[in-house]
Amino acid sequence: MAADAPELSAQERAGKAFPVSWDQFHRDCRALTWRLNEVGPFHAVIAITRGGLVPAAIVARELGVRVIDTVCIASYDHNKQGELQVLKGISEQAIKLGGGTGKGLLIVDDLVDTGKTGRMVREMLPDAHFATVYAKPMGRPLVDTFITEVSQDTWIFFPWDTALSYHPPLRDGAA
């Protein structure tokens, strides 16, 4: 599809929308933690910024983990994916806690879509546990634990990217 319409953004190509409220996101993060609690304990949480920061804070709080590190990766410029850029790597201290391979570390992101971002972090820490709140089919095989799968042609709208706004009635042509 991308080749058919390269001028369209990933969001426009997705077609379907899955808006997530703060309330729902918090509930989904707590559900994720219930699953992760069976797998841990973890020495540290590694958040893939920026989207992974919010679930990482909630998951770390629930699991009682106090050491949180970040790996800062930029790929989507608004909603078009470009080359991945590692703006900040994982700290030496966190790498040491995971014995160099990530054993006992928990990587957290908000979602996997194509899986490009997740794959890059997995390569840095092959033995870490990788958890996301949402997963699309292309990225799903990379994730160890997730809560909700949405179809590849769905765009997830996170509460930190959205705001309440007027929506015209369906009768007047609203989608």
Ligand SMILES: O=P(O)(O)OC[C@H]1O[C@H](OP(=O)(O)OP(=O)(O)O)[C@H](O)[C@@H]1O
């Ligand atoms: O599986 P992929 O196709 O790689 O996409 C998933 C990544 O895309 C989004 O991050 P984004 O690059 O938009 O940056 P952000 O977290 O700063 O919003 C999302 O938070 C994931 O990290």
Ligand SMILES: O=c1[nH]c(=O)c2nc[nH]c2[nH]1
């Ligand atoms: O807000 C977002 N929603 C998505 O569905 C998505 N996929 C990649 N990056 C994304 N960002």
Ligand SMILES: [Mg+2]
């Ligand atoms: Mg991200």
